[in-house]
Structures are given as structure tokens and as C-alpha cells.
Amino acid sequence: MWVKAVEIIVSPILAFVIGLFFMGLARKITARIHWRYGPPITQPLIDVIKLFTQRSVSHGLLFDMGVILSLAGSIALVLFIPFGGICPLESSGGLLVILYLMLLIPLGLALSGGEGANPNISIGISRKLMLSLGYEVPFLLAVLAIMTHYHTISAVDVVRAQEGFRWALFSWPLVLPGLAYLMILPAMLGLRPFEVVQAPQEIASGPMVEYGGKYLALVQIEHALAVFVTIALFVDLFLGGASNPFFFFLKMCVIFLLGMFVNAVFPRFRIEQAVRFLWRWPTALAFVGLVFTLLAR
């Protein structure tokens, strides 16, 4: 029982640290690609500390509760994801709860943004929900392909079934959903080709326009956790999540760098182009993958 309690406390903190490290790495790599020296790796941590010392503005109770709800949702989400050897709450429902809690996070931010009553926020939120509808279609097909292939809904069973280098990404029917998931990873992380939601030039950083000091800090933490969750889920489902956390972290770095290189050099899609792309190639791949897994049963 004690091990479980320690795991429950440690894994969100670990997720937060890894998420911030990835964001710092992202800014450093983008800078280096742009021929710039770039900020120190710990810059996101400095930003969060600074944001906590700023006195921000609040537009009402829902404005605060929405941000708290979305961060609570992402912390709870981290508890359900198997990370290396430890998975704090894997006993209750596995992948279905993950898919459902992923529903909670954009809803929380959208509700709190709505109270901010700013035109940029409304445009940003409608783009965010449309983009998430866009990448949910291939994402669900990919996760369903995994579920039907391993005939389970618990992520730990999926990881256990991929022991000893029989990774899902390289076994035949699951290559296509794996590729589809890789193609929608930038959209889920909000990286450059799909950075339509917080487009600083067009809609003054979308839903984050009215967030000041600690609201922005909470949203940065939530973004860090979301980065961790999305990549950890991919590694768990398709790369057979390692037995100890260090190998797991290495696999996550590889995937994140992939997304980062695309992010540094790609211009930004319009929202229609983004959703049309998401509903064309990744969905086709995931759909064909699902059909094959059904036939191969």
C-alpha cells in the first residue's frame, strides 16, 4: 500500500519535471535551428516562478475554477498512465478513463476562457475545440486498434503484452495506427504546423489572452503535463513502455525530438487546412489499420 501512495505523489511531480525539461529543450533546439544561442534549459522553470510572483487579474469565479479543473484533470490523467515500472492507479479502468479525462482538459480551459469575455479568446477556443475534434478521430481509431488487437482496455496489459521488443509499432497490423498517431502528435502537443490555437500573431495567443500571473503559471504546468501525457501514452501503446523509468524517458526524448524538428521549421496551418489534413491522411491510415486488426483476429 505504501509503495502505491509514494507512486501517487511522485509521478505527477516527475511528470511536471519531465514536461518542463521538454519545454526547455524545445526552446533550446528551436533557437539552435534558428542559429540563435537560445535560453538556458531551465528557462520554463524560471518563467513559472516569475509568473507566480505577478498579481494577475480575475474575471470571476468560473475564470479561476476552469483553470483549476483543467489542471486537476491533467494531474489525475497522469496517475492513470503507466510510466516505466510505476502506474499508480492502473486498476480502475485503464484506457477508457484516459480517453475520458482527456475530454476534461480542453473543456476546463474553454469554460474559464469563456468568462474572460475577449473576442480573441472566443476565436481561440473555437479553434481549439475544432482542432481537438480533428485529431480525436485518428487518435480514437489508433487506440481502438490497440484495444482490439490486445483485447483489453487496461494500458498495463498492453505494456505487458509488448514485452521483449515485440513493440506494437513494428508488428504488422499496428504499424498503420502507429504512423497515424505519430502524424497527429504535433497537433496534440500544439506544435508549429498545428499551432493554430495559440497563434500569437493572429489572435494574440488565443485562449491565453486574459491569463496573467498565476493563471498563466497553472496553464504552463498543465501544458507541461499534457506534453508528458501525450508522449507517454504513445510510448506505452506503441513502443512497449520500458520496465524502468530511465529507458522510458529515453524513448520519450526520441519521440519529442521528432516533433520538435518539425516544429522549428514549419509555417502554421489555417484551421480548415489543419482539420482537413487531420481527417485525410492520419484517419485513412488508422482506419485501414483498424480494419486489418479486425480481420487478423
Place this chain on the structure above:
Amino acid sequence: MVEELKEELERTFKEVSARRAEEDRLVVTSGREQALAVLKFLRDKGLDHLALISCVDWPDDGELELVYILTSYLRGPEPTGEERVHVILKTRVPRDEPKFPTAVNIFRNAEPYEREIHEFFGVEFEGHPRPTHLILDRDYEVPPFRKDFDTRKYVEEFFDRVPFVEGEG
């Protein structure tokens, strides 16, 4: 071709004097009453582009000079039509009560120029659809671009009387 235009102008209008400044530039000075008639005449001759209306302040003659710069979009005036001609029409308006009929019904695009001149030189254009401010956001008792507007005095009156905050605190 500038020559024919020059003779034709002097023939049709009596108080008009045209001078050929450079190879393709014609400077026309006309009296206040006929100015718009000359403008219309030049427009019908093919000079369909009113590039600019500007204003020059002659305090010692006690007059404001309105300068209309005309050219043509595609080609020179008929019948030859090969090279492009610039015509600069000048009229004089008295400084103390500067009134002048508007050119908007001849050239639609004259409207902003006239608003600007009204704002900076105080010339009243009768019949102007929207004589509001174009660039400035307040009124000055002496229009700013006039020579007798003493900027130094205005700055002292307006800006320097605002006290520094450190002194108060």
C-alpha cells in the same frame, strides 16, 4: 503638346496665365472664381488623376495658395497621347477669411486632401461632405501649419505646464 494646351487655356479663360516650367510640366495660375472651371476643363482634357492638393502660406501677401497637381493615369492628353503631362494649378485665397468651393464633385478623391488642409491651414471648403479631423484629434485656435503658429509658445503653454510627478509626491 504642352504648347497646344497652353494656347487653348489662354484662349478659353481670360484671367489664366500658363507657364511651361520644364519639359513636360505646365504651371497654371488662375483667379479664385475660375479655378474650379479650369480644373474641370483640364479633367475633360484627359488629366483624370488629381495627385494632390497642397497649400502654401504667404503671410506677407496675406494669402493662402492652394496648389492642385494633376496628371493622367494611362496616357497623355489627346490627341497625341504619347507622353505624360503634369499640370500644376495654383489659386490664391485671402488669409483672414479663407473660403473656397470644394472640388469633391469634380474629383471624388479630393475629400481627404481638403480635410487635411482644413485641419492644418484652416481653409473652409464649402460643400465638403465631411469636414472632420483627418490626422489631429483636437482643435487649435491657430491652425498648426500656418507660419504664424508659434510652436515654442504652444509647447510651453500646453506641455510644460504639466508638472513633474516626483515634485508632488
Place this chain on the structure above:
Amino acid sequence: MSPEILLSVAFVGAALTYILGRISSSLRDVFSVLLSVALVAMVALMYGMSGEEEFYMGFLGLPLVLRYGTLQWLFAIAVSSICALSTVFSLSYMRGKERLNFFYFSMFLVEAGMLGVVLSGDLVSFYIFWEVMSWSAFLLISYNRGPALAAGMKYIVMSVVGSVAMLVGILSLYATYGTLGIPEVASHMASASSGYILFTLIIFGIGFGIKSAIVPLHTWLPDAHSEAPSPFSAVLSGVLIKMGTYGFLLIMYVMVGIKAFLELGSGLYSFHYILCWLGAITAVIPTFIALLQNDAKRLLAWHSIGQIGYIILGIALGTSLGIAGGVFHILNHATFKALLFLTVGAVEYRTGGVRDLNSLGGLIKRMPLTFVGALVGALGIIGVPLTNGFVSKWLIYKTLILNRHPFLTFAAFIGTWGTLLSFYKFLHNIFLGQLPERYKDLEKAPFSMQLPIAILSLAVVFFGILPGIPLKVINKIGVSLGFEPLKVSIWGLASETGALNTLNIFTAVLVAGVIVWLIFRAGMKPVPVPQDNNYAAGSYIPRDRYIYTAEFYSPLFRMIRPYLRDVVDEFYMALSKGVRRTSDKLRRIYVGDVGYYVIYIILFLALLIALKIWLKLW
């Protein structure tokens, strides 16, 4: 507390409200509230009892029987509580309007009809109460004249087609088996041929399909719900369309029996698999059509069809988890859909009938409790953890995955995401955003409206956190329908294949929320700021400049609008136009001269004789 007394109280009560209404309106209001609460109490007292009761012999020798058990009890409690809450709601909602006696009379008539349908033990009384329910619903749908008459006409035409189909089914059963009691028919059906079972299923399926608005038969619902007065549309979409699902349960599992139902047809073409696909399509297409709506009530109406898709998906699967999920979703949908319609009614009451999503906004500042109700309703219908919608949708998803139907799960999930998008638009355009100038001094909804909204929101959250209570009842229903029971704990399902334990999820989200709240309080105290102190690129937003968002998902509309034309509706409209034209031509043969009619008769007789001789038909 036998059902006979219950039904008689309901019907007599309906008549009494009309008579009392004649005397004095306040007396009628008090009486109607008392009556509805009494009905709820009487139904509640019937918990656990089951049995049969004949109450009338003389109907051409067939006994009219009332049967009640846990399945009937669950539906009865849902019907009576929703009707009670909407009666309380309509006290202040209908104050200014005319013909109130008629409104309350038909409201109680619908409730009595529904109770009758649920409690009836044989098909004849079932049919009688079904007609009473349909017709009184028609009266209420076309209550406020104008476009409501057309909507009512469309509703009644389709429900009459459904009832006729049901009548044909009942007569065919009577012809083959001679008796119409449900248990007797069930025993006979066990030995019936699969063709005959398929025929009865389809015939009754049409009748119940129209009432519960499954995709091809759904076109009456959007007009009926948006034109009906709000308290009645809460009842209409909360419980009235559930009578269709009750009918499906009755037909599929009580009369035909599970084994026969699942074996009908083979493999991919089995009847229940097609019904599942129908449910999946009903769950997805209307949800995305709802995304395009600009009228709040039409958006909710399209979502009622979507949620019925989930229920059918749950029921038609034929597994114990599926039944539990489907029936639990019936109860949940009744609660949060009624809650949503009541909140729209409250907004409509305060803003003088404005339902257009493009011209409202910022009402959270003026009507906070109504916003809380709408928020809880929206979270419930999306199925966010900690609400009852989550538990029932969870059960449906688990059965779909464990029985290897990935594409059905995909359709269900996309339906959930569509619901999320359209309900955020619903909440954003009515409650969030800037408050327009004309609603600056809008007061709160009156107490008689806030009470039902508060009760329903509590129900949504309470059943979400403690789903064990309703799941115990549903377990009994599953057993009575012949499914094996589920291991249910107070916190959720403790079954072996990946248990859902709302305790874990609930504590995880709650503890994380408290920690985040503490971190939030640790930071500097934020400065509360009015709405117009907002970033607008260096200028100041004057009160009336930016007010509402129109066409909330316009890029998405441009992409999916051509695919979402309601082709079924156009087909029906073309059909009705064709019928009107042909009947126009037929009218010409009646020229009004008796001579012609005699000739017609003679010709017809000649035709009959010719058929007899040449073709020897009979």
C-alpha cells in the same frame, strides 16, 4: 398501493385540474403541484412489489391486466418525477399565457398516459394508453399556435403511422395466438418461427422507433421539441421518447426472449447487429447536425436523438453490461435533458422568448444558478467523470469493446466529442462572453424555476458519484429480463474485466483539484475586474462593441455542412407533397352525380367476377 388506484388518481386528477381551473387559477396551481407530488409518492411506495391485477373484463372477452415489477417501477419513477418537476417549473413559466387550464389538463393527461403505458400488462391496454399519451402530447406540442401547429401536425402524422403499425402487430398476434397478455404471448413466441419473430420485431420496431426517434424516423422531433413550451419539451424529451425504448425492451427481451432475439439472422446480418448500427448512426449524425443549429432548443432536440442512439446501442447489444448501461442511460438522459430544457426555459422566460444562440451572451453574471444547472447538465450529457452520464456511457463503451465492436465504439466516442463541441457552443453563446447592454439588469430566475433546476443538478451529480444505488435497481431489472447479475458496489462496478471504480477517479480528480486550489491560493491575490477592462490592442472596449459570437464553428461548418443535409426530412416532405398531388387527382372522380356512382359500383363488381373466373384467386 396497487397500480389501479395510481392510474385512477392520475386520470381523475387530470380532469379535476381542468374543473378547478374554472373556479380559480391559484387553487388549480396548488392542486396540480400536490397531485404531481402525490403521484411521485405513490409510485415510490410501489418499490419492490410486483404482481398482476385485472381491472376490466368486458373488452370483447379479453382481460385488461396491469402488471408491475422493477422495470416498470424504474420507468414510472422517472416519468412521475420529471413531470412533477416540470409542473413546478411551469407555475411561473406559464403565468402570463392563456388557456392554462387546458395546459395543465393535457400535462397530467400525458403523465397518466405514460404511467398507463408503463404499467399495462397486456397489449390492448398498452395500445389504449399509448394512444392517450400520443394525442395529449399532440395537444401540448401545438399549444402556442403559429409554427407549433405545423410541428404538431408533423408529429401526429408520424405517431399515427407508428400506432397503426403497432395495431397491425397486435392484431397479427391476436390472430395467431388468440390471447394478448404479455406473459402468454411470450410463452407462445418461444415456439414461433424466426420469420414470424422478425415480422413482429419489425412492425413493433417501426411503432417504437418513431416514438423514440431513431435516425430514419426522427424528423418530427426537432420541430416538436423546439415549438413546444419549455416545461413540456423537458417532459417530451426527458421521458416521452423513453416510452419508445421501453417498448423496445418489452418486445426484444420480454416477449421474444434473449436467446431467440440474438439468434435472429446470422453473423453480420443478425437483427440486433443492424439495430446496434442504427443506434450508432443515431448517436453520431444528429449530434453533428446539432452542431450547426443556431436555436438553443433545436440544438437540444437534435441531442435528444443523439442520446437515444446511445440507449439503443446499449440495449441492442444483448449483454448484461449493455443492458445495465442502456437502462441507466435512460434514467440519466431523463435527468440532464430535462435539466437543460428547464434552463433554456428559464433563460427564455427572463429574456422574453429569445432562444437564438447568436444574440445572447454573458448571462452568467445575471443568472448564476441557471448557469450552474446548464453547466451540470452539459457535463452530464457529455459524460464527464463525476456525473451520471459518465457511468452509463462507460458501461456502454466497455461492452462494445469487450464484444469486439471497434467501429461502434468509435462512433460512440465521436458522438461524445460532437456533444462536447456543441454543448460548449450552447454554454458559451448563452452564458459566457460579454453581457449585452439590453440584458444589463436582468434578474435571476424565480424560485419556482430554480428549485427544479437545483434538484435535477443534484440528481445528476449524486448519481454520478454514487452510481451503486441506481445500478442495484438496474441489476434487478437485468435479472428479471434474463441476464446474469453484475457485482455492484456502492461506488460503481466491481466486475472482473477492468472494474470501473468511480471512487478512484473521484478521489483522484478531487484531491488533485484541492492541491491545485491550494497552489492557486498560494499565489498573489488576483484583482477582480469588470468585463470591459479587457485587452483590445490598446483601445478600450465600449459596452456595445463586442457582444456575442455568431457562427461559433464556422470553419467546421463549411467543411461538414454539405454532408449533413437532413435527407430523411426532405424525403418525407417530398413524399407528403406526392401524396397531396395524387389525392388531388383522385378528388376529381367525385363529381356529385349519383348516376356516376352507380356506374362505378357496377364496373367494380364486373372486375371482381372477371378476377374470379380467369385468375381463380380464391
Place this chain on the structure above:
Amino acid sequence: MDRNQIAKWLKEPGKMGQKYSLWATYFCTGCGIIEVPPVITARWDAERFGVIPVSSPRQANLFMITGFVTLKTLKAIIRTYELMPEPKYTVGFGSCPINGGMYWDSYNTIKHLDKYIPIDGWIAGCMPRPEAIFIAVTHLWTLIDKGMADGYIRYRENYRYYRRNQEMVLGKLEWPPLYPVD
């Protein structure tokens, strides 16, 4: 990260956080903005000092007023300054905000900007080069360290006088005062 750096971090993380992550509002007030793009892109890269441009004043704590300030821009500057959250610092670029610069006798430009909003640091020059901007940033660090960058506190204390000066020049402002003016 030498030892006293870590000690400073532990002693007052707030001040250190403010120093090493100055987020600048992306608001071009005058001719000086032509200097900012090279500062934030490849050639000079302000991001190594933690200075990044953010799109909304709510997220920013550094406000660079680049170049001359006309009457109309002053209204937007005051509005943006009041939207920024509390510990905020302003830096005046070039000679025009200091004392009007070459527009010293113009009827339309503001002469002494610090009569209207508090300024923590000035950079001399008629459009200072990127190196000057980085020197200013490091100076701002020392000011923050010593607690002398207290523009926002001065603005809060004598808000009455700032508001009066603004309304003397701009006439009646249509948004309510930021702090209660008795």
C-alpha cells in the same frame, strides 16, 4: 550557476524570477521598433537573457516604449500599461521619450514621458543599437536587484497626479481609473 547564484535563488526567488524572465509587450509605439526584430531574432537573440515578446500585456512584465510618443499613442500606451500585471517595468528607448528629442517643439509629441507613466530605465541615442538594449536589460537586472525598479509602486502611490497629468493632456479618459482616486 555559481554558489551565490543558488543562494540568491533560494533567498528571493521572486526577484530572481523577475530578472531572468522579462516578457516584453509586443507594442510598437514609435520609430524605435525597427531595432527590436534584430534584437529578438538570430543576430542578437534577446532570448538568451530570457526576454521574449509576448502578444498580450496581461502576460508581460516589461514594456519597451520605442521612439517618439504622439498624443494618440500616449492613450494606447497608458491603456496597455494599466492592463499589465503588477510587478512591471518600463524602458524608454531613444531621446524622444526622454525630453522630446528632435520633436522638442512639436505640438503633437509628448515631451517628458515620465510625467504620464513611470519609467524605470532610459536608453539614450536616436534609436539605440541592440548592444545598448542588452546593456539596458542588464542594468534593469541590477535595478530589480536593488529594488530601485519601483515604477509600478510610484504609479500606485501617486496615481492621482499621473491621472491628472494624463487628463490635462488627453482630456477626459473613457476608462475608469485603475486605483481609487478620492
